[in-house]
Amino acid sequence: MTVLNSKIPDGPVADKWENHKFSTKLVNPNNKRRFEIIVVGTGLAGASAAASLSELGYKVKAFTFHDSPRRAHSIAAQGGINGAKNYTNDGDSVHRLFYDTVKGGDYRSREANVHRLAEVSVNIIDQAAAQGVPFAREYGGLLDNRSFGGAQVSRTFYARGQTGQQLLLGAYQALAKQVASGGIELHTRTELLDVVLKDGRACGIVTRDLVSGEVASHSGHAVVLATGGYGNVYYLSTNAMACNVTAAWRAHRKGAFFANPCYTQIHPTCIPASDEFQSKLTLMSESLRNDGRIWVPDAFDDTRSPSQIPDSERDYYLERKYPAFGNLVPRDVASRNAKTVVDQGKGVGTLKNGVYLDFEAAIERDGEAAVRSKYGNLFDMYQNITGENPYQTPMRIYPAIHYTMGGVWVDYNLMTTIPGCYSIGEANFSDHGANRLGASALMQGLADGYFVLPYTIGDDLAGRLGEATVPTDDPVFAEAEAGAHDQINRFMSIGGTRSVDWFHRELGKIVWDYIGMERTREGLEKALSEIPALEEEFWKDLRLPGSAATLNSGLEKAGRVADFFELAKLMARDGLDREESCGGHFRAEHQTDEGEAQRDDENFAHVAAWEWNGADSVQTRHQEELTFENVALTQRSYK
Amino acid sequence: MTQELNLTLQVWRQEGASDPGHFETYAANGISEDMSFLEMLDIINEDLIENDQIPIEFDHDCREGICGTCSLMINGQAHGQEKATTTCQLHMRKFNDGDTIVVEPFRARAFPVVKDLVVDRSSFDRIIESGGYISVNTGAASDANLTPVPKEAADTSFDAAACIGCGACVAACPNSAAQLFTSAKLAHLNLIPQGQSQRFERTETMVDTMETFFGSCTNHGECHEACPKEISLDFIAFMNRDYVKAKMKNRKLAGQS
Numbered sequence: 001m002t003v004l005n006s007k008i009p010d011g012p013v014a015d016k017w018e019n020h021k022f023s024t025k026l027v028n029p030n031n032k033r034r035f036e037i038i039v040v041g042t043g044l045a046g047a048s049a050a051a052s053l054s055e056l057g058y059k060v061k062a063f064t065f066h067d068s069p070r071r072a073h074s075i076a077a078q079g080g081i082n083g084a085k086n087y088t089n090d091g092d093s094v095h096r097l098f099y100d101t102v103k104g105g106d107y108r109s110r111e112a113n114v115h116r117l118a119e120v121s122v123n124i125i126d127q128a129a130a131q132g133v134p135f136a137r138e139y140g141g142l143l144d145n146r147s148f149g150g151a152q153v154s155r156t157f158y159a160r161g162q163t164g165q166q167l168l169l170g171a172y173q174a175l176a177k178q179v180a181s182g183g184i185e186l187h188t189r190t191e192l193l194d195v196v197l198k199d200g201r202a203c204g205i206v207t208r209d210l211v212s213g214e215v216a217s218h219s220g221h222a223v224v225l226a227t228g229g230y231g232n233v234y235y236l237s238t239n240a241m242a243c244n245v246t247a248a249w250r251a252h253r254k255g256a257f258f259a260n261p262c263y264t265q266i267h268p269t270c271i272p273a274s275d276e277f278q279s280k281l282t283l284m285s286e287s288l289r290n291d292g293r294i295w296v297p298d299a300f301d302d303t304r305s306p307s308q309i310p311d312s313e314r315d316y317y318l319e320r321k322y323p324a325f326g327n328l329v330p331r332d333v334a335s336r337n338a339k340t341v342v343d344q345g346k347g348v349g350t351l352k353n354g355v356y357l358d359f360e361a362a363i364e365r366d367g368e369a370a371v372r373s374k375y376g377n378l379f380d381m382y383q384n385i386t387g388e389n390p391y392q393t394p395m396r397i398y399p400a401i402h403y404t405m406g407g408v409w410v411d412y413n414l415m416t417t418i419p420g421c422y423s424i425g426e427a428n429f430s431d432h433g434a435n436r437l438g439a440s441a442l443m444q445g446l447a448d449g450y451f452v453l454p455y456t457i458g459d460d461l462a463g464r465l466g467e468a469t470v471p472t473d474d475p476v477f478a479e480a481e482a483g484a485h486d487q488i489n490r491f492m493s494i495g496g497t498r499s500v501d502w503f504h505r506e507l508g509k510i511v512w513d514y515i516g517m518e519r520t521r522e523g524l525e526k527a528l529s530e531i532p533a534l535e536e537e538f539w540k541d542l543r544l545p546g547s548a549a550t551l552n553s554g555l556e557k558a559g560r561v562a563d564f565f566e567l568a569k570l571m572a573r574d575g576l577d578r579e580e581s582c583g584g585h586f587r588a589e590h591q592t593d594e595g596e597a598q599r600d601d602e603n604f605a606h607v608a609a610w611e612w613n614g615a616d617s618v619q620t621r622h623q624e625e626l627t628f629e630n631v632a633l634t635q636r637s638y639k
Numbered sequence: 640m641t642q643e644l645n646l647t648l649q650v651w652r653q654e655g656a657s658d659p660g661h662f663e664t665y666a667a668n669g670i671s672e673d674m675s676f677l678e679m680l681d682i683i684n685e686d687l688i689e690n691d692q693i694p695i696e697f698d699h700d701c702r703e704g705i706c707g708t709c710s711l712m713i714n715g716q717a718h719g720q721e722k723a724t725t726t727c728q729l730h731m732r733k734f735n736d737g738d739t740i741v742v743e744p745f746r747a748r749a750f751p752v753v754k755d756l757v758v759d760r761s762s763f764d765r766i767i768e769s770g771g772y773i774s775v776n777t778g779a780a781s782d783a784n785l786t787p788v789p790k791e792a793a794d795t796s797f798d799a800a801a802c803i804g805c806g807a808c809v810a811a812c813p814n815s816a817a818q819l820f821t822s823a824k825l826a827h828l829n830l831i832p833q834g835q836s837q838r839f840e841r842t843e844t845m846v847d848t849m850e851t852f853f854g855s856c857t858n859h860g861e862c863h864e865a866c867p868k869e870i871s872l873d874f875i876a877f878m879n880r881d882y883v884k885a886k887m888k889n890r891k892l893a894g895q896s
């Protein structure tokens with residue numbers, strides 16, 4: 001028996017969402033203003049939700065720790081957003097997008113959720129275009145599409161290499177309109193420190209004003225967490241520096257189950273770190289693999305410059321191992337193979353931490369001008385960062401953490417296991433199963449915020465008409481504020497010798513080595529012994545100069561790193577228990593003879609959702625069984 | 640091979656809005672030329688923490704030149720001397736061994752200092768709230784391809800929409816004017832069909848709001864020089880023309896009602 005009720009509506013998968021919308025209880029338009037909704041996070045998911053809820057008439061309080069809602073991590077998304085418009089007449093449909101997403105997720109997502117996502121994908125494009133999002137257009141003035149991330153149809157809408165930026169500005173502007181009209185009360189530079197419950201329901205949050213240090217309470221009828229993914233647990237990632245798990249984690253500690261934490265995604269083409277102090281990794285578009293050839297020297301510790309290594313002494317390992325797909329094998333396969341050769345000691349660059357991505361053949365074949373016209377801006381970016389000219393010498397690339405599929409468990413209404421608390425966007429465990437397809441995160445964040453949550457939130461609220469919010473002088477708030485103060489005081493009084501960044505870097509190394517691209521039982525067990533040891537040191541030896549009553553970014557980071565420690569342990573446990581390989585979770589013990597991920601559908605076609613049992617005990621693992629009625633389970637092969 | 644630089648930094652330290660602030664000198668030794676400017680500041684901060692001193696606060700997030708969070712006046716120039724580059728994308732190989740570098744916050748009346756190098760740019764949000772949007776409630780949109788946008792208009796609109804809201808234009812302007820930022824948002828929305836119905840109202844309210852926070856434009860062009868996204872000065876001319884038209888139009892409307 002499971003304690004999880006996913007609330008998936010009955011009926012054929014294509015009718016579930018329509019039926020659900022019809023049977024969901026409605027809040028009368030005049031009554032909406034009697035409900036106050038707290039939205040934490042103003043990235044794509046949070047901004048679109050706050051704006052849409054406010055347009056409907058709900059009173060919204062929006063929170064972000066950024067200085068403006070225009071700056072969330074969402075802004076960095078480059079490639080594009082999927083939408084099953086079939087404008088290109090190449091056979092795309094809601095069903096095909098649904099099918100591709102379930103398959104791409106390696107059969108570890110809910111069919112019902114994914115179908116809904118595919119259905120509303122078309123509305124997102126309409127909404128964004130109407131807001132003035134400058135999507136790429138053809139000469140006739142109609143929208144242009146491209147194929148992305150190995151999709152066989154062109155369904156990706158894009159805005160140069162700045163799709164996330166333009167979509168976020170659209171959602172931010174919709175939010176700004178509601179702020180001006182008084183519908184949204186906006187709190188910037190304000191960080192959530194706790195989710196507050198009364199009689200088992202979410203009734204508000206506790207925050208810290210990052211400028212004054214003031215800890216305060218806010219109450220509402222519902223709390224929505226749109227606080228993004230946890231990729232920065234690895235320290236180095238393609239995520240923005242402020243990305244973290246704190247809001248999701250504090251909700252977890254209050255009773256929200258945390259699902260599939262071991263599902264993390266690696267992107268194969270990032271610029272490798274140049275030194276110990278590297279602060280983040282920059283993503284290079286995957287499209288580079290269309291023309292670049294990936295290789296390493298045959299010899300170990302070859303110190304010659306690449307131009308001096310003759311073709312016969314190079315290993316084009318992807319072309320050798322996967323003759324059919326070559327350099328275009330999927331993200332995870334490309335990433336794992338890069339790790340293998342680097343681990344063997346064949347890595348290139350001063351730190352021997354990369355592989356070559358070589359355009360010599362493409363330049364010889366098509367000419368430098370043709371290569372420049374396709375990739376000019378990427379080559380410039382690479383040269384700006386590394387100081388090397390990729391027209392003359394091969395690029396160096398290495399995989400990096402890019403996205404986290406795991407997150408807060410939610411039901412079909414996007415409600416967590418805490419009644420009245422919702423989670424949307426990358427923060428929830430969402431619709432991507434064990435692996436996210438390119439251009440699908442923007443789609444999911446906006447689907448949740450614009451088109452799903454605004455309807456589903458009514459289901460619970462409708463029955464609560466007339467209920468007052470819990471006043472912020474209620475003891476439950478006082479207790480949560482005291483807890484927040486305690487933690488701040490504890491950090492400030494450790495008086496150790498090492499900086500937060502030092503601990504974060506060390507934690508990142510462990511997580512990357514043992515819970516990264518390839519996991520083994522032995523490695524995961526090592527992680528489970530090394531992380532607590534480092535965590536203990538953190539609480540003993542952290543040094544945080546300055547005061548808690550002013551802007552103090554060290555203090556902000558300390559809270560986030562403390563949560564990363566706890567999350568990292570759960571990632572290891574989750575990875576250990578999932579005795580199979582699927583999507584971004586590759587257990588070396590479970591692979592086919594060809595080195596491919598080997599799923600175990602009989603035993604693991606389920607979501608693992610973890611229940612907090614207090615700081616001193618291990619979480620309980622619950623299962624939500626997944627059923628596949630519309631998509632047949634198959635094994636991938638790229639030979 | 641990677642070069643190492645030894646540098647002297649003069650950094651503005653200010654505890655809060657009411658503190659007058661002062662420069663502090665720091666040695667930055669053994670800085671790899673592959674580091675970004677912000678990574679160099681990270682190292683100085685690590686040293687400060689090691690010596691139990693309070694690290695320097697500065698704003699940053701994406702470190703990819705897209706979010707507009709980073710700022711800094713570097714040797715008197717907003718985002719430093721490199722053209723079309725944000726501070727987070729400025730690399731140390733652009734400096735020479737032995738250089739002295741002066742680091743200050745963006746300075747403008749409308750950008751009060753929060754602490755050290757961090758300033759409050761929320762006046763930009765107030766400008767957007769006053770009209771920097773197209774009013775289309777969620778769900779009200781018709782099929783996207785029902786409204787074709789001529790490619791040229793779409794492209795120019797995009798050039799304007801590329802503004803990252805960093806505020807370098809204001810910091811570089813001798814008058815602390817925000818014409819480049821405001822005109823970029825106006826051009827983004829006013830050039831495309833979707834933005835037409837609110838065009839003149841938007842222009843009027845955004846320009847008027849801008850003027851309550853920022854100085855006046857006297858055509859120096861420093862804003863464009865400092866802008867990491869090379870936003871064109873033409874948008875300011877476009878905004879000024881629309882503003883004059885807006886004043887006429889709205890008066891006419893008022894007369895009719």
Ligand SMILES: Cc1cc2nc3c(=O)[nH]c(=O)nc-3n(C[C@H](O)[C@H](O)[C@H](O)COP(=O)(O)OP(=O)(O)OC[C@H]3O[C@@H](n4cnc5c(N)ncnc54)[C@H](O)[C@@H]3O)c2cc1C
Pocket residue numbers: 040041042043044045046063064065066071072073074075076077078079080081163164190191192193226227228229238239240243244246247283402403424425426427438439440441442443445
């Ligand atoms: C380099 C890069 C490129 C990408 N490219 C693509 C792409 O081409 N297509 C695609 O579909 N996806 C892409 N993605 C993924 C996608 O961008 C993200 O998954 C998505 O934008 C996440 O949106 P979000 O709204 O859930 O979270 P975020 O954008 O991360 O927003 C989180 C919000 O929560 C706030 N917040 C967080 N914690 C707190 C707290 N404790 N208190 C207060 N506020 C808090 C933040 O201030 C922020 O406003 C890319 C990702 C990266 C890293």
Ligand code: SF4
Pocket residue numbers: 801802803804805806807808809819820823862865866867868869870
């Ligand atoms: S116009 Fe340029 S300098 Fe000004 S805010 Fe926009 S990007 Fe920054």
Ligand code: FES
Pocket residue numbers: 698699700701702703704705706707708709725726727728
């Ligand atoms: S940190 Fe985002 S633009 Fe510099």
